[in-house]
Amino acid sequence: MARLLLLPMLAVTLPAEASEAPETCATAWVQCGGTGWTGPTCCDSGFSCSQMNSWYSHCVPKESIPEQTQPVSLAASEMVDDECYHMFSELSFNTLVQSFPANPDSEAKAYVDCKLCSRSGMQCTANVFGGRTQLVASHIHLASDGDGENGSGPPVINFCGDNGPGMIADGSSYKSPCAHYKNRAAVMSMTGNFVDGQNAGFTLGSRLKDIASNPSKYYFNFHSIASWTHWQVEGKGPVGMCRGVMQMSQRRLGSVLV
Structure with a gap:
C-alpha cells in the first residue's frame, strides 16, 4: 500500500523592490x-x-539672480540724440537774381534730395541738367531777409565744390568735387560740411532744426564757373547758377520716421 508523504510548505519571502532614495540637493554656494x-x-x-x-x-x-533684460544695441543707444531730416529742393535758373547777358547756363535746372542728420552726417543726391559750364560749388544758404525764393545770404552748409585757388571759399572745405556733365546732366552724391564761420551761435543740430522748422528761409544753390566768373567781376560775390527753396519731406528721430 502506497504511503502519501506530506511535506511542510515553506513560506518564501521575496525581497521588496528597492525604492529610489530622494535626491539630495546641494546647499548654498555648493x-x-x-x-x-x-x-x-x-x-x-x-x-x-x-x-x-x-x-x-x-x-x-x-x-x-538678476532679471534677464533684452540687450540694447550700442548703435541704437547712440542714435537716440541723432536728429535727421529728409528734405528736397527743386532748382531752376532764377531770372530775377541770376540773369546776365549771354549766360550759357540759363537753362539749368536741378533736383536735390537730402538726408540731414546732426550726428550721422549730411548726404544729398543731385541731378543737375541743362547747364553747359562746369559746376564749381553747391551750398545750402540762409536768405538774410528770410526770403528763400529771391533773397540772398551766406552759405551755412557746403556740399560739392572746388577747393582750388580762385574758387568760392567760405572758410570750410568741400568734401568732394562736383560731378561733370555727361549728356548735359550731372548726377552726384554729396556729403555736407558745416560752415563754421557762417553759423555763429548755432550748433549743427540747432542749424538743421532751424532749416527743418523754417525751410522757406533757406535755399539750395549750385554755382558754375560761368556764373562765378561773371559775378566775381561784377563784385557781387557768388550769386549762383540755379537755386531752389528747401522743402520738408520727412523727419526722423533716431530710427523712427515721424
Whole structure:
C-alpha cells in the first residue's frame, strides 16, 4: 500500500523592490552642475542653480539672480540724440537774381534730395541738367531777409565744390568735387560740411532744426564757373547758377520716421 508523504510548505519571502532614495540637493554656494558633474543638480529650497560657465554651476539665493533684460544695441543707444531730416529742393535758373547777358547756363535746372542728420552726417543726391559750364560749388544758404525764393545770404552748409585757388571759399572745405556733365546732366552724391564761420551761435543740430522748422528761409544753390566768373567781376560775390527753396519731406528721430 502506497504511503502519501506530506511535506511542510515553506513560506518564501521575496525581497521588496528597492525604492529610489530622494535626491539630495546641494546647499548654498555648493556645486550643482557643469560639464562632467555627477553630483546633485538641484538646490535646497530658496536657492537656484546658477551657471557661472560651462564647467561650473552653484546654488545661489533666488533673489540674488538678476532679471534677464533684452540687450540694447550700442548703435541704437547712440542714435537716440541723432536728429535727421529728409528734405528736397527743386532748382531752376532764377531770372530775377541770376540773369546776365549771354549766360550759357540759363537753362539749368536741378533736383536735390537730402538726408540731414546732426550726428550721422549730411548726404544729398543731385541731378543737375541743362547747364553747359562746369559746376564749381553747391551750398545750402540762409536768405538774410528770410526770403528763400529771391533773397540772398551766406552759405551755412557746403556740399560739392572746388577747393582750388580762385574758387568760392567760405572758410570750410568741400568734401568732394562736383560731378561733370555727361549728356548735359550731372548726377552726384554729396556729403555736407558745416560752415563754421557762417553759423555763429548755432550748433549743427540747432542749424538743421532751424532749416527743418523754417525751410522757406533757406535755399539750395549750385554755382558754375560761368556764373562765378561773371559775378566775381561784377563784385557781387557768388550769386549762383540755379537755386531752389528747401522743402520738408520727412523727419526722423533716431530710427523712427515721424
